Amino acid sequence: MPERARILVVDDDPWLVKLICTALGQRYECIGAADGIEGLAKALVRPPKLIVSDVMMPRMSGWELVKQVRSHSQLAFVPFIFLTALGSEDDRLYGFRLGADEYLPKPIDIAELGQRVDHVLQRLAQLEQAARDRVRKAPPKGAPGLRGDLDQLGLSSLLVMLEMERKSGLLGVTRDAPAERVRIYLIEGRIVAAQADDGQARNADAVYHVLGWKHGHFEFNAFLVEMRDEVEMSTTGLLLEGARRIDEAARA
Incomplete structure (x- = not known):
C-alpha cells in the first residue's frame, strides 16, 4: 500500500x-x-x-x-x-x-x-x-549545455529538473510564430530573473508568459550567475501560479 x-x-x-x-x-x-x-x-x-x-x-x-x-x-x-x-x-x-x-x-x-x-x-x-524521467535521460555531468524542443520536454518539467540539480546559468526559450525569446536566469536551481527580449515582460510575468508556450525551443548553458533575486518566488510557486493563469485563460 x-x-x-x-x-x-x-x-x-x-x-x-x-x-x-x-x-x-x-x-x-x-x-x-x-x-x-x-x-x-x-x-x-x-x-x-x-x-x-x-x-x-x-x-x-x-x-x-x-x-x-x-x-x-x-x-x-x-x-x-x-x-x-x-x-x-x-x-x-x-x-x-x-x-x-x-x-x-x-x-x-x-x-x-x-x-x-x-x-x-x-x-x-x-x-x-517528469523531472525524474528527464534526469534519467539527461546528458552526463560536464556536458556543455542542454537543448531541445518544448514538444518533447515541457518547460515546467525542465525547470523542476534544473531546480533538483541545483543548476546555475541561463535558460533561453524561443518560439518562431510569433518570434519571441525569453531569458531565464537561475542560481542553484532557483529562478532569480527573467526577461523577454522585446521588453514586454519581466521576472515572474515573463515566466508566466513562456509557460503558456506549447511549441518552441530551449537551450540551457551553465555558468556562475551573480545577480539579485528579482523574482522572490519558489519554482513550485511560479509553476502553480502559471498553471492557474493558463487555466483561467482557457476558461475565459
Whole structure:
C-alpha cells in the first residue's frame, strides 16, 4: 500500500487544526502544530509533502515560518499554503514573494481547501515524476549545455529538473510564430530573473508568459550567475501560479 502524503497544519487555533486534519485525514497523513516554532521543529524532524499555515500566530508568524522553511535545503521546495484573515492584495503578493504556493482567506471553506491541497499535491507529483524521467535521460555531468524542443520536454518539467540539480546559468526559450525569446536566469536551481527580449515582460510575468508556450525551443548553458533575486518566488510557486493563469485563460 503506498505511503500517504504527510501534511503539516500550523495554526494557534486547536479547533481549526483538528477540523482540517479530520477533513484531510481521510486521504493524507495530517499532523498539527500550534505555531511556527513548533511547526518548523516538526518539519525538520520529518519533512512533510505540504505545509498549511496561518499567518498571525504567537512566537513565530506564518511569514517567518515560510522564510525559515525556504532557508533549509530539505524543506526548500515543500509547497506552502497560507490560511489567513489578512485579505488585502498586498498581503497576498507578500506571501507569494516569500515562497507561498497558495493563499486562502479565513474563514476557510474546508471543501475548497481540500481541492487546493489535492491540486498542489497532484501537480507536485507530476512535476517530480517528469523531472525524474528527464534526469534519467539527461546528458552526463560536464556536458556543455542542454537543448531541445518544448514538444518533447515541457518547460515546467525542465525547470523542476534544473531546480533538483541545483543548476546555475541561463535558460533561453524561443518560439518562431510569433518570434519571441525569453531569458531565464537561475542560481542553484532557483529562478532569480527573467526577461523577454522585446521588453514586454519581466521576472515572474515573463515566466508566466513562456509557460503558456506549447511549441518552441530551449537551450540551457551553465555558468556562475551573480545577480539579485528579482523574482522572490519558489519554482513550485511560479509553476502553480502559471498553471492557474493558463487555466483561467482557457476558461475565459
